[in-house]
Amino acid sequence: MVNVAILGFGVVGSGAAEVLTDNRRVIEKNLGETVTVKRILDLRDFPDSPFGALVTHDFNDILNDPEITVVAEMMGGSHPAYDFTKACLEAGKSVVTSNKEVVANFGAELLELAAKNGVRYLFEASVGGGIPIIRPMVNDLASNEILSVNGILNGTTNYILTQMLENGAAYDDVLKDAQKKGYAERNPAADVEGLDAARKIVILAALAFGKLLNPNEIHCEGITKITTEDAEFAKDNGYAVKLIGHAELVDGRVLAMVSPRLVPCSNPLAGVSDVFNGILVDANMLGECMFYGKGAGKLPTASAVVADIIDIVAHRGKTERAPKFEVAAEADYADFGAYKCRTMLAFADKADSYEKLEALFGVTPKLSHGRIVLVTKEMTEAELDAKLAESGLKVLSRIRLL
Ligand code: HSE
Secondary structure, X not given: OEEEEEEOOOHHHHHHHHHHHHOHHHHHHHHOOOEEEEEEEOOOOOOOOOOHHHEEOOOXXXXXXXXXXXXXXXXXXXXXXXXXXXXXXXOOOEEEEOOHHHHHHHHHHHHHHHHHOOOOEEOHHHOOOOOOOHHHHHHHOOOOOEEEEEEEOOHHHHHHHHHHHHOOOOHHHHHHHHHHOOOOOOOOHXXXXXXHHHHHHHHHHHHHHOEEOOHHHOEEOOOOOOOHHHHHHHHHOOEEEXXXXXXXXXXXXXXXXXXXXXXXXXXXXXXXXXXXXXXXXEEOOOEEEEEEEEOOXXXXXXXXXXXXXXXXHHOOOOOOOOOXXXXXXXXXXXXXXXXXXXXXXXXXXXXXXXXXXXXXXXXXXXXXXXXXXXXXXXXXXXXXXXXXXXHOOOEEEEEEEO
């Protein structure tokens, strides 16, 4: 029998206890032994929960218990989650987590610490909720060079975009609904302003390119500036509007970014709706490979946490190949100005703007829902900035194409 502890009995933490209990038989069958929750750390008490008697408010009850060999951290936030993780690894306990903030900020250090102490640090649930993506990137794609990663990585914003743009729902109602369903972060600004997706794309970029960028230092735009007119333009022209995390190498350096994109309907990411996430990995031998499933929510995310616990128990005593990446140095960051793509631009409908824009961009602008709209040829961010400055026109919307 293996004893585990849960740190944080919120949406995902209580889900992990539920998965371990409700799926006890299938886990026993797959693993050949029982996994039992011995202690749960939380600031609150849960007198009505069947797990209420396991709750402690003292982390030392877990740290100093030699019977607890695996700890599942689902507290959210950097502190004290990072500090507790570090203490557990140093004490020879393996740690699994759904906490993308800790992985994105401290993942390289914690992996190194785990290796030094002969234990493991696994984080399958930190990206894509229940979708297997970390383990496939580390193991199944190991024979490939990764060319790019494009992902719908935030369930809350995808739910909001789908409900608003496709079903005409109001922003506040949909956000409340996403919170009720347990998709949204405690502070939903992390979802709608793109930071949650930024944390996830830097984790995927680290697995793909070996360098862990700082999620606060990459280009990051959320969904709050998308307008009804943008949505109408997208609909009329065969695009879906999605918040996309993108990573690739530019001039040999790592570029990771988050921004809304117009995704052509022929791209499989265009069909990823509601709380679902989709991650399209382009690998040099395999080609494109899509990972799809529920990217947020209690049981989907908890099932990935429990899969990591099972992995640790199944490989106990053996040296498993761990993800390998290091904190990016300044020179590892690509110049965002050198990133190339096509972009949709919208301007106010003024008669003298048409010719000016056509001369500058070499494409014919069109009237769309009361605005002048054009889609540029492929050009770098720096070239586009320079042309916009030269035009002297105020840009109403600037959305990149995928
Ligand atoms: N708030 C996150 C999302 C939870 O909506 O995707 C899962 O990481």
